Amino acid sequence: MNFNLSEEQRLLKDSVERLLDNSYGFDGRRMYQLGERGYSEAMWTRYAEIGLLALPFAERHGGFGGGAVETMIVMQAFGQALIIEPYLATVVLAGGVIRLGASEAQKADLIPAIADGRMRLAFYAESQSRYDLFDMETQAKNDGNEWILNGTKCPILHGETADNIVISARTAGD
Numbered sequence: 001m002n003f004n005l006s007e008e009q010r011l012l013k014d015s016v017e018r019l020l021d022n023s024y025g026f027d028g029r030r031m032y033q034l035g036e037r038g039y040s041e042a043m044w045t046r047y048a049e050i051g052l053l054a055l056p057f058a059e060r061h062g063g064f065g066g067g068a069v070e071t072m073i074v075m076q077a078f079g080q081a082l083i084i085e086p087y088l089a090t091v092v093l094a095g096g097v098i099r100l101g102a103s104e105a106q107k108a109d110l111i112p113a114i115a116d117g118r119m120r121l122a123f124y125a126e127s128q129s130r131y132d133l134f135d136m137e138t139q140a141k142n143d144g145n146e147w148i149l150n151g152t153k154c155p156i157l158h159g160e161t162a163d164n165i166v167i168s169a170r171t172a173g174d
Contacts, residue, residue, distance in 0.1 A: 005073070013073045015050065020081035032084060037161050039084040048117030053091055057099055061111040086120050086158035093157070094121035094166040110164075122162035127154040140169035 005013065023043060032040040047053050056071050057063025064070075071092060078087060091114065098110050098121075113119035129135035138151025149169055159165060 005069075009069060009073060012070060013077065016052065016074055016077040017080075019046065019050070020077055020083070024081040024083060029082060029084060039086065039161070043083070044085050044120075045117055047085065047087065048115065051115075052087070053117055054111075054115035056091065056095065057111045057115060061107045062115045063111060086122070086161060089123060089156075089158035089162070090114060090119075090121045093125075094123040097123060097166050097168065119163050120158070120161055122156045122159040122165045124153040124156050124159075124165060124167045126152065126168070136168050136170055138167070138169040140171050142171075 023046070028040075032038075032043070035041070051064055052074055054063040055066040055074060057065070059065045075088070075092070095111075095114055098107060098114075102110065110119065114121065126136050126138060128137070136151075138149060138153065140147045140149050147169075149167065151169065153167070156162075156165065
């Protein structure tokens with residue numbers, strides 16, 4: 001099995017690391033935290049400009065069609081720099097739910113807004129589910145033109161700055 005990065009993956013790794021080396025020192029992070037959103041709006045815009053917010057989404061939805069390795073490369077660089085922008089919450093968690101479970105109409109509406117940085121998301125999970133996203137107890141029942149949710153969710157990562165929140169719930173079955 002070959003664990004070497006492709007040329008494109010090495011370029012991605014180098015460009016993300018270079019961006020963060022030039023923009024994300026200790027003093028910069030501290031300044032970003034004191035801002036209105038608690039992170040850097042300018043860095044969020046920069047992530048959109050270089051395609052990081054579009055990375056894991058299919059090209060037909062406005063993304064770049066990156067996979068798990070490309071996401072890992074970005075997340076590793078973000079972890080090393082201790083970034084505070086809502087990339088994990090928006091692109092990986094909530095974006096992953098949209099990518100894997102949303103209708104085509106929802107994807108067409110949401111993914112371009114995520115990719116260009118206009119939309120920040122958060123994802124409500126359940127504490128008992130941990131890594132098993134199918135382990136959910138929250139129920140959703142349709143009541144005419146609205147849904148009624150019944151259940152308990154755990155605290156939400158970047159919920160205070162999210163434009164929208166993705167909530168998982170069962171509509172039927174186990």
